[in-house]
Amino acid sequence: MLVSLQIGSLIAPAYACGCGAMVVDRNSQVSVDRETSVVSWSGGAEQIVMQLTVRGNAPEAAWIMPVPRRATVELGDASLFSELETLTAPVRETRHYFWPHADDWPFGGSGSTSGDSAAAPSAAAPVGVVGRERLGPFDVARLTATDPTALEGWLTENGFELPDRLSTALRPYVEQKWEYVAIRLAPQEKGGPLLGRLDPLRLRFASDEPVYPMRLSRLATTPQSLGLYVLAAHRMEPRGRIGGPAPEVTYAERVDTGRDGGAYPALGELTGGKPVFLTAISQSFPRPERIDGDHELRATAADTPYRTTYYRDELLTVGPVPAWVLTLLGGVAVAVAAVLLVARSRRRRPVAPPPPVMAPPPLR
Structure with a gap:
């Protein structure tokens, strides 16, 4: 089985995405324009x-x-991401201000302005193949390893001629007894390049706490960005x-995935139709070599809702x-x-008559 898993001669990493490492041969190039991931965690x-x-x-x-525990792998539903984009889309609202700004009449402009403010048990053998599947354009192998040297040797024997940097980056996962999903990506048309949006992959595994692997992204040679949807009870x-800089929350609200008669079927299937709290997180990594771990996720102190809002000021x-003109005119x-x-x-006020003149008393 090990011999049958020939994935090709893969030499130098051209890109390391947020949740793993992507490698191609020395004469090819590949870049990931966008990586979108969903983490769903329950019990x-x-x-x-x-x-x-x-x-x-x-x-x-x-x-x-x-991955921290043994994973199952299958194709995901591409409509999940469009549903999440719809749910978390920023809203636009209008805010009115009373006193004129510099661009308003009579200072200038037309009277309005707008802007946006906007650990798994160890295997008996040093390296083992616990599963292999063909999923659409993906050839997927699930591996275990208890020795980093053995893992590196197996990968080399089966076509993964990895550079020292990637082998070193994998060592902490081996020491923590994590497992690995090795995926071969091929274009739909044989002989053509890898282009466009790939079919999503769905991994399931046990985890004491929700985690999103990020450590291998430190191998990237260009700035990285992460867009992450998290589905949990809180x-x-x-x-x-x-x-990297502090992660930014762009959306946080409780979502009923079964509302409107199944308005979000892909999301409902992922969550079992149960209400969940959806948190959308974005983070940039201008210097990916500084990435020093994986994203461990935890519940916040309060389930405070939030939604990105862009305001149009009028x-x-x-x-x-x-209104200010009418107010001034009204005041005048x-x-x-x-x-x-x-x-x-004052004109209508009556004038009081003068007091009467008293006659002097008679002389005696």
Whole structure:
């Protein structure tokens, strides 16, 4: 079985995606334009669904992903990602302001302005193949290893002629007794390059805590970005930055995956139709060589909802007239009316007659 798994001569890593390492031969290039992943965790069971959009001239490539426990692998549902994009899309709202800005009349402009503010048990043998499947364009092998040298030797014997950097990066996973999913990616049309959005893969494994493997991304030679959807009982967050800027939450709300008669069937299938808390996280890694671990996820102190909102600021108007103009005119009118009332009341006030003149008393 080991001899039958010939995945090709794979030499130098051209790209290391957030959840594994991708390698191609020395005469080819491949890059991942976008990596989107979903982590679903419930009661010690974790699922990861990954979808890559690639470009380059490589006719085939291989991808190695570490997992903490033995994994099952199958094709995922591509509609899952479109459903999540719809759910987490930013909303746009209008905010009105009262006093004119610099671009408003009478300072300038037309009276409105807008902008966006926007550990598995060890195997008996040093290396073992616990499964192999053909899933669409993917040839998938699931491996165990208890010795980093043996793992490196097996990979080399079966076509994975890995550079020292990748072998060294795999060592911590071997020491922690993780297992590995080795995936051969081939284009749908034989002989053509790997291009476009690949079919998603779905991995399932046991995990005491939700984790998203990231350590191998330190091999990347260009800045990396991560888009991660997390489905769990509560709002989730990474425990640390793992070598990048602070992760940013772009969406956090409880979602009923069975609402509207099954409006989100792919999401409902992934979660078993149960309500879950969906957290969308993004993070950039300008210097991927600083990545020093995997993303361990934990529940936040409170399930505070959040949604990215872009605001359009508009001057408050009443019909075509700015509200502040009407307010000033109204204030002037009230002041004028008060002055007129005071003047009018003074004209109508009766004049008191002078006191009578008393005659002097008679002389005696």
